[in-house]
Amino acid sequence: MADITRQQIGSLLAKQGILIAFVAFLIGFTIANPKFLTPDNVLSVIRSSAILGVMALGVTFVVISGNLDLSVGSMMSFSTIVVLDLHDKIGPALAIPAMFAMTLALGALIGFLVGYLKLNSLIVTLGMLSAIHGLTLTYSGGKNMDIADKEGTWFSVFGQGTALGLPIPILMFVAVAALLGLILSRTSFGRKVYAVGGNGTAATFSGIPRARTVFMCYLISATCVATAGLIQASRSLGSQNTVGQGLELEVLAAVILGGASLLGGSGTIFKTVIGVLILGFIQNGLLLIGLQFYVQFIVTWVIIILAVWLDIAAKRGKLMSPIA
Amino acid sequence: MTDAKPVLRLENIVKTFPGVRALDGVSFSVMPGEVHALMGENGAGKSTLMKVLGGIHQPDGGTIFMGDDAVVMSGPLEAKAKGIVFIHQELSLAEELSVAENIYLGELPTKSLGRVDWTRLADQTNAILQKLNVGFDANTRVGDLSIANQQMVEIARALTVDAKAVIFDEPTASLTDSEKVVLFDVIADLQATNVGIIYISHRMEEIFKITDRITVLRDGQYQGTVETADSTEESVTQMMIGRTLDLSRNASHHALGEVALEVRGLSCSKHYQDVSFEVRRGEVVGFYGLVGAGRTEIAETLFGLRDPSAGQILLDGEEVRINSPADAIARGISLVPEDRKGQGLVLGMNCRDNMTLPQIDTLKAGPFVAQGAEMEIFDKYHKQLDIRTPGWKQQVGNLSGGNQQKIVIGKWLSMHPKVLIVDEPTRGIDVGSKSEIHKLLRALAAQGYAVMVISSEMPEVLHVSDRIVAMYSGRVMRTFTSEDVTEDNLIQAISGMTSEQVA
Ligand SMILES: Nc1ncnc2c1ncn2[C@@H]1O[C@H](COP(=O)(O)OP(=O)(O)OP(=O)(O)O)[C@@H](O)[C@H]1O
Ligand SMILES: [Mg+2]
Numbered sequence: 001m002a003d004i005t006r007q008q009i010g011s012l013l014a015k016q017g018i019l020i021a022f023v024a025f026l027i028g029f030t031i032a033n034p035k036f037l038t039p040d041n042v043l044s045v046i047r048s049s050a051i052l053g054v055m056a057l058g059v060t061f062v063v064i065s066g067n068l069d070l071s072v073g074s075m076m077s078f079s080t081i082v083v084l085d086l087h088d089k090i091g092p093a094l095a096i097p098a099m100f101a102m103t104l105a106l107g108a109l110i111g112f113l114v115g116y117l118k119l120n121s122l123i124v125t126l127g128m129l130s131a132i133h134g135l136t137l138t139y140s141g142g143k144n145m146d147i148a149d150k151e152g153t154w155f156s157v158f159g160q161g162t163a164l165g166l167p168i169p170i171l172m173f174v175a176v177a178a179l180l181g182l183i184l185s186r187t188s189f190g191r192k193v194y195a196v197g198g199n200g201t202a203a204t205f206s207g208i209p210r211a212r213t214v215f216m217c218y219l220i221s222a223t224c225v226a227t228a229g230l231i232q233a234s235r236s237l238g239s240q241n242t243v244g245q246g247l248e249l250e251v252l253a254a255v256i257l258g259g260a261s262l263l264g265g266s267g268t269i270f271k272t273v274i275g276v277l278i279l280g281f282i283q284n285g286l287l288l289i290g291l292q293f294y295v296q297f298i299v300t301w302v303i304i305i306l307a308v309w310l311d312i313a314a315k316r317g318k319l320m321s322p323i324a
Numbered sequence: 325m326t327d328a329k330p331v332l333r334l335e336n337i338v339k340t341f342p343g344v345r346a347l348d349g350v351s352f353s354v355m356p357g358e359v360h361a362l363m364g365e366n367g368a369g370k371s372t373l374m375k376v377l378g379g380i381h382q383p384d385g386g387t388i389f390m391g392d393d394a395v396v397m398s399g400p401l402e403a404k405a406k407g408i409v410f411i412h413q414e415l416s417l418a419e420e421l422s423v424a425e426n427i428y429l430g431e432l433p434t435k436s437l438g439r440v441d442w443t444r445l446a447d448q449t450n451a452i453l454q455k456l457n458v459g460f461d462a463n464t465r466v467g468d469l470s471i472a473n474q475q476m477v478e479i480a481r482a483l484t485v486d487a488k489a490v491i492f493d494e495p496t497a498s499l500t501d502s503e504k505v506v507l508f509d510v511i512a513d514l515q516a517t518n519v520g521i522i523y524i525s526h527r528m529e530e531i532f533k534i535t536d537r538i539t540v541l542r543d544g545q546y547q548g549t550v551e552t553a554d555s556t557e558e559s560v561t562q563m564m565i566g567r568t569l570d571l572s573r574n575a576s577h578h579a580l581g582e583v584a585l586e587v588r589g590l591s592c593s594k595h596y597q598d599v600s601f602e603v604r605r606g607e608v609v610g611f612y613g614l615v616g617a618g619r620t621e622i623a624e625t626l627f628g629l630r631d632p633s634a635g636q637i638l639l640d641g642e643e644v645r646i647n648s649p650a651d652a653i654a655r656g657i658s659l660v661p662e663d664r665k666g667q668g669l670v671l672g673m674n675c676r677d678n679m680t681l682p683q684i685d686t687l688k689a690g691p692f693v694a695q696g697a698e699m700e701i702f703d704k705y706h707k708q709l710d711i712r713t714p715g716w717k718q719q720v721g722n723l724s725g726g727n728q729q730k731i732v733i734g735k736w737l738s739m740h741p742k743v744l745i746v747d748e749p750t751r752g753i754d755v756g757s758k759s760e761i762h763k764l765l766r767a768l769a770a771q772g773y774a775v776m777v778i779s780s781e782m783p784e785v786l787h788v789s790d791r792i793v794a795m796y797s798g799r800v801m802r803t804f805t806s807e808d809v810t811e812d813n814l815i816q817a818i819s820g821m822t823s824e825q826v827a
Contacts (some may be wrong), residue, residue: 113709184690188684195681198670204629205659205667206681250388265672 021306022278029285036288043167049280051076051228052168052247053273057180057256058224060272061217063255064184066264067114067121069218070130071106072225072251074320076244078136079103079229084239086144092155100226106132107222108215115214129248136241148240159235169231176227181269182219193217197264253300254279279303305317329391331356331520332377332408332489337386339372341722343636343714346372348544349386354489354520359511361531361552362524364541364564365754366726370524371413373541374491378410380402390488407805411495412476413524413725413752414665419467424449426466427481452480458504471498471663472615479510489520494725496525500615500780508534520609526726526754528557540564565756576763580790581605583641584774585626585743590635595621596798599635603774608765610789611778613818618798619778620662623745627659628652639743653682656742660732660749662778668732671721675713676702678720679735705734708764710757725752733761737768744768745776750784762788782811796820 029036055072062069079099086095110128114121147153161168184190195203196213204210232243258275260267282303283296330353346369347404354360375381377388381395387394390406397403405409417426425432433441433448449462457475460469465478468531475498489606492511496504511521511534518564523535531538532552540547540563545562558568560647586602597677597684598617603609611619622629626637628646636643639655652659661667669678680687680698702716709730713723720731736744746765750758767787769775779785785792792804794817801817 098652182692188693191677191681191684191693194673194677195670198672199666201667202670203681205627205649205661207653208681209647209648209650265670 017062019274022281025278025282025285029289031279033285033288035286037083041284042204043170044285045280046170046173046277049276050167051231052254052279053173054176054224054228054231054250055221055247056258056272056276057176057269058221059251060255060258060260060267060269061180061184061220062121063252063260063262064197064240064264064267065193065214065217066200067217068262069110069125069216069221070122070248070252071110071125071132072221073244073247073249074132074136074196075103075106075222075225076229076232076247077239077241078106078132079226080233080239080243081136081140081145081241083230083233084147084159084237085140087153087155088148092153096230099229100223102217102219103229104222107218107225110217110222112297114218115211118211123206125313130176133245140241142241144238144240144312150237153237156234156237159231159233159237168234172227172231176224177269177273180224184269189213189216194265197266198263202227207222250279250300253304256304259307262308268273330354330357331390333389334377335387335389337373337376337388338384339369339376339381340384343718344544346544347376347383349547350541350544352539352546352549354522356518358518358537359515359521359523359535361535361538362522362541363526363531363538363560364547365712365751365756366383366725366730368541368564368754369544372492372544373723374410374493374522374524377403378408378491380410384559393636395667398695404485407486409482409490411485411490411492413493415471415474415478416468416680417474417477419465420465421454422462423460423464423466423469423480424462424479426477427452427484431484448484449480452483454770455483456480456510465584470615472500472503474501475499476503476506479507483510487514487519487748489522490514491522491524493524494526494752495523496527496530500746504530526752526758527559528755531560532557542566561755564754569756569759576608578770580607581772584639585776586636586638586641587622587626588636588638590622590625590632590637592618592621592625592630592632594798595630596795599795599798599800601793601800601803603776605742605772605774606769607790608769608775608777608788610785610792611776611786611795612780612782612792612814613795615780616797617795617818619795620747623659623747623776626652626743627657653739658682658736658739658741658744660736660744662747662751664729664732664751668735669720669728672719675706675711675720675723675731676716678731679705679738682739684736701738702734705730705738709734710760726754726757730751730757732754737764741773743774743776745778747778749777750779750781758784782814786811786814794818 035041059069082097083099096311113119113124192208192213195208196210200210254275255272257278258271333353335351336349360438364370376383379399379402427449433444435441456476469826535552537549538552539549562568568598582605583602584605588600590599591597615620625632628648676698679702687694711730712727750761765775777788790806792809794801796818
């Protein structure tokens with residue numbers, strides 16, 4: 001009897017572990033600092049998670065298709081720099097579509113290499129991480145990029161505006177999540193992404209164009225990166241070349257926290273949103289209880305390991321097992 | 325045998341999965357030196373019972389006895405240490421490792437300082453392989469072997485352990501006749517050393533050839549144990565499915581229609597050469613031959629997975645090039661592939677989504693997938709093929725082997741193809757469903773489908789085909805009609821004798 005309950009607790013922990021840990025965190029933080037769960041703080045956490053969140057939504061597609069995208073951080077720097085530069089040269093109305101086009105071209109290149117040429121996505125996107133960084137520096141000449149007339153531009157609306165009483169970045173995050181959620185869960189394209197990531201050979205035998213599906217996932221990821229870059233540029237109206245550095249790992253952490261498997265074939269947009277929020281709240285909570293900013297890096301890593309462990313444990317139904 | 329004690333005894337084993345009572349108080353015992361068959365429909369609980377015995381699943385209730393002692397199999401390693409060897413229905417080998425490493429995984433012979441003794445490893449392995457009479461050696465990479473040969477590696481692994489009981493879960497599903505002979509010799513050897521053998525199979529002729537007793541499960545419940553010598557195929561079928569089968573061939577010779585598919589002088593480098601045949605609407609053409617005769621490769625060419633090096637493919641009299649599976653599907657060709665796990669299914673996806681995958685683009689409600697239409701398709705084949713699953717949401721990977729195969733068949737039937745190609749369609753399927761599928765193939769032909777059946781089971785080919793194309797080593801040796809075919813001349817044809825030699 002005692003044995004059965006222990007087993008049940010183990011399997012509950014394994015299945016819902018992340019949520020349980022999250023709730024425990026929330027309670028702990030709230031006790032440590034009552035400011036933690038105030039509406040103001042909650043809203044500010046979501047707002048500061050929006051950029052990372054939008055990127056994570058796109059990377060969710062890539063991960064479900066069985067691939068990785070480690071280039072999103074430096075690609076986001078690129079979009080930010082490009083849109084800020086073009087803002088003064090051709091005006092915001094043209095700068096935005098031009099920046100989207102350039103970012104999508106990078107996404108298309110990765111999609112071509114991974115999808116059609118079947119190169120390993122880890123290698124390709126790690127390479128792109130540094131290549132795009134180089135591209136950004138070449139583009140900017142290594143200088144920070146600033147908008148000349150910061151007061152007089154409507155461009156700031158994406159990062160600083162509000163509508164319906166909510167900050168625009170939050171609304172954009174919600175809108176992109178809703179749209180991509182529908183695409184992933186309800187359209188035939190979404191189904192193909194799961195099939196390709198779950199068993200590529202079986203997908204081929206079902207007449208599903210594997211290469212095109214993977215290609216499209218990288219285009220979606222690039223679109224999200226461009227959107228994130230837009231929010232980032234609009235919020236600060238000036239930027240360093242390295243603004244997105246390191247974000248690729250946080251994005252990946254959020255996606256895995258949400259429960260997408262790195263092996264492909266599983267995950268959802270809703271879960272990724274949860275993953276983003278968990279990451280955001282934990283990082284915010286650590287700041288509120290007075291830990292240094294850089295402790296986040298360690299904690300983020302611990303969280304990733306915890307998430308991966310629980311993911312595997314859930315699959316075998318217990319926390320420790322001699323077989324995988 | 326009456327005074328001997330069972331090597332193994334399972335009492336009142338209960339095991340439930342979410343939504344399924346897989347085992348409901350099953351008892352079962354194996355005597356030393358006995359071959360004990362475990363039979364039942366797809367999803368009856370055979371594999372689950374064996375996984376409980378092998379320590380892979382923990383039972384929710386019941387006891388396992390070895391000799392007089394109650395034992396707990398806490399994991400596969402412990403089961404192995406207690407002398408229980410498990411040859412799985414689904415293969416579990418490390419593809420990147422050599423045959424020898426796979427066989428001795430975890431127990432590699434070592435020299436001083438823990439270095440692996442490669443020479444001894446190779447010698448030991450080759451000795452076993454020789455006994456099994458296989459055509460590969462200890463250093464072959466397992467991933468390079470055919471499915472049948474991988475199965476032989478699993479069997480070889482069993483021979484290295486000092487076994488008290490050996491479980492074979494559908495070992496012959498992908499073996500050729502000659503490999504089966506070897507397997508049965510191995511089983512006889514094990515029997516002679518007083519090992520208890522549990523043998524799971526859906527093939528009646530094997531069961532009656534090699535087993536001593538038969539235990540039947542039905543819907544997770546114990547139906548009884550009988551002496552094989554006192555039973556007949558009918559009586560066992562009756563126990564398994566509660567009725568007997570009408571195995572008569574549906575002989576209704578409906579009128580044949582136009583030629584739907586014609587192949588002229590088709591070649592594909594070293595796989596097959598100069599193959600010609602035609603399939604009419606309303607006709608079932610069987611393809612019989614040994615594994616490696618090139619039949620699967622022909623199917624893959626017709627389905628756009630392989631480029632032919634020469635020859636023509638004609639659909640409805642018109643020459644076509646088929647560049648991809650999507651192409652083939654658009655032209656009305658369906659292929660039920662040979663390897664359900666690798667090629668047929670996305671195991672992590674649910675039953676319904678797997679079934680509708682090839683036509684997902686056409687099931688549209690506005691921009692979205694029409695869930696209603698999907699449910700209709702699933703419901704239809706769920707019923708027609710009698711698929712045992714707690715619901716459409718169940719992950720395919722959790723279904724029993726035979727029910728997985730039925731999902732693949734449903735998936736391709738639901739495409740309503742012009743030309744239906746099935747490659748080993750009833751592998752792992754129980755007798756009742758098998759005869760249903762055979763009837764279905766005949767019925768589809770009667771409705772005007774052109775059907776190609778590739779099978780390594782002679783009774784199956786003889787049973788469903790209007791004509792039979794016999795292949796040997798990449799060539800068509802002879803084409804028989806159902807009137808002029810006999811077992812003998814079919815065997816002659818597939819073992820490489822030309823029709824002149826036969827005549
Ligand atoms: N891991 C699992 N999770 C959920 N259900 C399972 C799992 N494993 C087996 N089942 C269910 O338990 C039942 C018995 O399955 P089992 O594999 O033992 O059947 P079987 O007799 O071996 O059938 P087959 O002849 O098709 O191999 C089936 O309904 C199956 O869907
Ligand atoms: Mg089974």
